[in-house]
Amino acid sequence: MAANVNPTVRRRRLGSELRKLREAKGMTAEEVATRLLVSQSKISRLENGRRSISQRDVRDLCQVYEVQDERVVESLMTMAKESRQRGWWHAFGDIPYSVYIGLEAEAASVRNYESLIIPGLLQTRAYAEAAISGGQPEATPAEVEKRTEVRLKRQVRISDAESPLRFWAVIDESALRRVVGNRAIMREQLDHLAELSTWPHVTVQVLPYEIGAHPGMSGTFSILEFHDDADSSVVYLEGVTSDLYLEKEPDVRLYTVMYEHLRALALSPEQTREKIVQVAKEYAR
Structure with missing residues (x-):
């Protein structure tokens, strides 16, 4: 192949x-x-x-x-x-969201909304390990390590010099405030997030607490778009026991409009960077 x-x-x-x-x-x-x-x-x-x-x-x-x-x-x-x-991810055995990984590996762009956690493509190793072990308390150390390696390998799309993934992330402020691991891990993670937000193909925006209720309160989601017109856009909704993929045009359009509302409500990329740096300093203290 x-x-x-x-x-x-x-x-x-x-x-x-x-x-x-x-x-x-x-x-x-x-x-x-x-x-x-x-x-x-x-x-x-x-x-x-x-x-x-x-x-x-x-x-x-x-x-x-x-x-x-x-x-x-x-x-x-x-x-x-x-x-x-078999894709590269199959070498890691049974990965619950392998279909999503396959789509992400081919996507031209991903628009992601996260309400509680830093997006996987922007996580440090320490943060990823803490997030996975905390979210999967029954997982063995070996399973946590495997899932961490998969998550880090996915990040190659972000750092690809020839054809990087265009990535938009709208993150609720609670993801910055929730201590995953410990304060040192959070400081490192937010410093890393601030750095990635300066990359030309990565846009990060934070939804501050002050905006109150917003369209994303129903849950996190991602919208994937592809280079080839033959591949329609997909909305990905992650579940505990199963995932949902929406491909019908009305569904994709609905989530696209919702995402634009979230971007409009969020801080600008520049304001977001200032916010991230500010919270990172709080963890340092």
């Missing part, structure tokens, strides 16, 4: 192409499932990219949709083969 082939994105793109073929044929997912003697949920999972797609699945679906162009079939078969390859 070529180094720049992302299996998660390939699977998602392939699912989108298969859905277009089904819709062009005027068939429902239920009708396709009946023809192939499989469950309707399998067809849905194949189309939304949440399930691995085999070349046999592609062949069978192309037959149902009566795809005559062999070049189209061959292209879809190649995508199916690539989608079954």
Whole structure:
């Protein structure tokens, strides 16, 4: 597999192409499932990219949709083969949010809102370890170390000199005030955050306590956008036992408008940097 082939994105793109073929044929997912003697949920999972797609699945679906162009079939078969390859994150074993990591690895930009914690892409090692162990009290030291390494490896997208990830972060002030680990860890973390906020492709804004109620109080979320127009934007909502990915245009638009409201309410990037430095000094005292 070529180094720049992302299996998660390939699977998602392939699912989108298969859905277009089904819709062009005027068939429902239920009708396709009946023809192939499989469950309707399998067809849905194949189309939304949440399930691995085999070349046999592609062949069978192309037959149902009566795809005559062999070049189209061959292209879809190649995508199916690539989608079954393993991303770098698979080397770390079972990672709960591996689908998100795959999308993040290919994203052109991420807009992230965090209410209680510093965003993972902007965390120091010490802060990440403390956050993971505190949030996963049943995790063993080995599991905490593994998840910390994954989080730090994700940060390569931020520091990539050739194609850095464009990252916007709106952070509630409570994330600056909540002591994760200890005061020394928080001082180091906020110094690091202030430094990253000066990078041209990283924008950090803080929502101060003074603004009161705001649209982000329902929970944290991320909006991922991609270079290729064939890959629609995704809203990611992290859950305790499962994650939610929203791809329908009305849903993405709703969260995009919500994010713009949050940015408008937040301190400017310059004011935010001053705020971070101020709180960091408080930890130093």
